[in-house]
Amino acid sequence: xxKLIKLIKKFNNPSVVGLDTKLEYIPQHIKDEAILKYGNNFxxxxxxxxxxxxxxxDEIKEIVPAVKLQMACYEVFGAEGIKTxxxxxxxxxxxxxxxxxxxxxxxxxxxxxxxxxxxxGKTKLLNGEEVEAFxxxxxxxxxxxxxxxxxxxxxxxxxxxxxxxxxxxTSNPSSNDVQNIKTKENIxxxxxxxxxxxxxxxxxxxxxxxSKIGAVVGATQKEELKSLREMFPNTFFLIxxxxxxxxxxxxxxxxxxxGIGGIVNSSRKILTSWQKNNIKEQNFAKQAxxxxxxxxxxxxxxxx
Amino acid sequence: xxKLIKLIKKFNNPSVVGLDTKLEYIPQHIKDEAILKYGNNFxxxxxxxxxxxxxxxDEIKEIVPAVKLQMACYEVFGAEGIKTxxxxxxxxxxxxxxxxxxxxxxxxxxxxxxxxxxxxGKTKLLNGEEVEAFxxxxxxxxxxxxxxxxxxxxxxxxxxxxxxxxxxxTSNPSSNDVQNIKTKENIxxxxxxxxxxxxxxxxxxxxxxxSKIGAVVGATQKEELKSLREMFPNTFFLIxxxxxxxxxxxxxxxxxxxGIGGIVNSSRKILTSWQKNNIKEQNFAKQAxxxxxxxxxxxxxxxx
Numbered sequence: 001x002x003k004l005i006k007l008i009k010k011f012n013n014p015s016v017v018g019l020d021t022k023l024e025y026i027p028q029h030i031k032d033e034a035i036l037k038y039g040n041n042f043x044x045x046x047x048x049x050x051x052x053x054x055x056x057x058d059e060i061k062e063i064v065p066a067v068k069l070q071m072a073c074y075e076v077f078g079a080e081g082i083k084t085x086x087x088x089x090x091x092x093x094x095x096x097x098x099x100x101x102x103x104x105x106x107x108x109x110x111x112x113x114x115x116x117x118x119x120x121g122k123t124k125l126l127n128g129e130e131v132e133a134f135x136x137x138x139x140x141x142x143x144x145x146x147x148x149x150x151x152x153x154x155x156x157x158x159x160x161x162x163x164x165x166x167x168x169x170t171s172n173p174s175s176n177d178v179q180n181i182k183t184k185e186n187i188x189x190x191x192x193x194x195x196x197x198x199x200x201x202x203x204x205x206x207x208x209x210x211s212k213i214g215a216v217v218g219a220t221q222k223e224e225l226k227s228l229r230e231m232f233p234n235t236f237f238l239i240x241x242x243x244x245x246x247x248x249x250x251x252x253x254x255x256x257x258x259g260i261g262g263i264v265n266s267s268r269k270i271l272t273s274w275q276k277n278n279i280k281e282q283n284f285a286k287q288a289x290x291x292x293x294x295x296x297x298x299x300x301x302x303x304x
Numbered sequence: 305x306x307k308l309i310k311l312i313k314k315f316n317n318p319s320v321v322g323l324d325t326k327l328e329y330i331p332q333h334i335k336d337e338a339i340l341k342y343g344n345n346f347x348x349x350x351x352x353x354x355x356x357x358x359x360x361x362d363e364i365k366e367i368v369p370a371v372k373l374q375m376a377c378y379e380v381f382g383a384e385g386i387k388t389x390x391x392x393x394x395x396x397x398x399x400x401x402x403x404x405x406x407x408x409x410x411x412x413x414x415x416x417x418x419x420x421x422x423x424x425g426k427t428k429l430l431n432g433e434e435v436e437a438f439x440x441x442x443x444x445x446x447x448x449x450x451x452x453x454x455x456x457x458x459x460x461x462x463x464x465x466x467x468x469x470x471x472x473x474t475s476n477p478s479s480n481d482v483q484n485i486k487t488k489e490n491i492x493x494x495x496x497x498x499x500x501x502x503x504x505x506x507x508x509x510x511x512x513x514x515s516k517i518g519a520v521v522g523a524t525q526k527e528e529l530k531s532l533r534e535m536f537p538n539t540f541f542l543i544x545x546x547x548x549x550x551x552x553x554x555x556x557x558x559x560x561x562x563g564i565g566g567i568v569n570s571s572r573k574i575l576t577s578w579q580k581n582n583i584k585e586q587n588f589a590k591q592a593x594x595x596x597x598x599x600x601x602x603x604x605x606x607x608x
Contacts, residue, residue: 031430040430040431040433042435070418072409072411072416073415075419075422075437076419077437078386078390078422078427079386082383083383085383086382086383102411104409104410104411106410107408108475111406114379114380115376115380117380118376123346123381125344125348125349126344126348126349127339127344131346133385142410144448144474145479145482146481146482147481149478170448170449171412172412172413172449173452174452174453176450177500178447178448179448183486183487184486184488189482189485196481
């Protein structure tokens with residue numbers, strides 16, 4: 001996690017912009033250009049998203065350390081969408097940003113090895129040569145299948161200096177259904193997952209005292225942020241649900257200790273700020289930067 | 305689930321071939337052709353997989369009702385891999401097969417809507433037109449995030465006559481870690497998930513008495529197959545872990561009642577049968593068919 005934490009310190013900004021780009025967020029002039037160029041198809045839609053993302057990246061790269069790409073928003077456009085995912089990640093990484101793929105992947109070990117190679121490691125080609133499929137630094141992972149899920153991920157994180165974030169306690173309204181089930185030892189399911197992760201990842205603890213396996217903990221979960229920070233001192237948090245999902249700076253401040261401990265994601269509120277504030281569409285990316293600066297300052301007013 | 309069950313009855317075969325295609329399963333002559341055509345890159349590897357898959361489909365389409373595509377095996381080749389996923393699915397569906405995408409997708413509602421559109425519903429293009437991204441009949445889903453995950457899936461399953469399979473109890477060695485945690489009401493986590501699914505999907509029960517939301521239950525879990533069949537009479541099971549993972553026909557027979565109730569997946573054992581039995585590589589697909597016939601007959605000897 002050292003690489004990400006260094007970037008957070010460099011920008012004095014523990015936040016990540018979520019590129020969960022949807023067509024309705026994109027200014028009309030970009031959509032028109034895409035249709036003119038490619039017609040009305042997956043390619044045009046994917047091109048519009050890529051153009052939008054690049055302009056956002058150009059503006060935010062000087063103030064935020066990372067972007068998070070919600071994979072669902074790209075998969076919905078098939079192979080063309082995945083090409084835009086590839087190109088957005090490449091552009092973001094070459095702009096100096098730490099790139100987190102939010103795919104919540106999970107499977108048995110042999111399939112998890114494929115996911116791990118795809119996003120954290122390298123893919124073997126027909127002649128045995130190994131190459132990177134995506135310019136990705138980190139992947140979100142769902143541990144419902146238990147330890148098996150984590151072994152290949154941990155392996156590639158060590159080998160290629162990557163990270164992963166395991167779902168502990170998510171930000172959505174029904175997160176209690178499974179995650180808060182109390183075990184007979186009187187801990188909750190998400191705490192049990194926390195124990196598995198903190199145990200398995202001990203050997204990857206870096207110079208800031210955090211391991212390469214972080215946790216997803218929703219910004220809407222103040223109490224859990226507080227208790228999990230105590231329980232798992234070596235686990236760095238990725239905190240979604242800020243802004244549009246009503247998490248706020250005071251609540252998320254409990255994830256931090258001595259100024260570090262987490263990175264807070266905001267997507268919709270930043271990407272749609274030009275619409276919410278009636279800004280000229282040509283200035284959509286500049287407005288996203290303004291919103292990101294506002295978020296940074298809000299966070300820092302509680303954290304430092 | 306009616307469409308799938310009808311196909312199972314038509315072929316008298318409650319099994320699905322898993323196209324979890326890896327490069328090491330593919331005969332050399334296909335790999336050579338791919339390299340000759342495209343060089344050594346993602347395109348060549350993806351072309352080899354597509355050629356392999358099409359030949360397997362040509363052979364098995366007359367004896368099995370369905371194929372299951374492990375998405376990890378395609379994602380590892382980036383956008384080119386997803387193109388092969390698209391084309392394999394299209395080819396399988398136009399060959400009359402029921403197509404299950406094994407992606408174990410999960411997320412909060414707004415992102416889950418994108419996954420659901422991608423694989424079960426339709427994608428909105430720039431001018432508002434809606435088109436299918438993938439030729440897919442069914443998607444596997446992980447419910448660690450609770451009810452929210454299921455709402456968009458259920459909606460698209462109803463609207464487009466699709467199905468989904470939610471992970472209850474998986475086939476891997478560490479599946480107990482989270483899934484078998486006992487709640488204070490003395491049921492297990494996977495049973496709790498079962499309750500959520502069976503409740504929410506009641507209104508989609510079809511003429512064979514199964515709802516559109518099925519369950520993934522591993523072939524390695526004999527006791528659970530037995531108890532879950534009793535607990536959830538309207539939930540159809542997708543049963544992985546047969547063959548290479550050591551599940552057997554006797555064990556999985558407990559998932560069935562009056563001859564129906566589940567579909568059993570085998571991947572590796574079928575795809576690599578030509579290697580295991582020292583068959584000439586030109587006959588790899590015919591051998592896969594032989595193995596699939598063997599599996600069908602084994603299953604039927606216990607089920608009927």
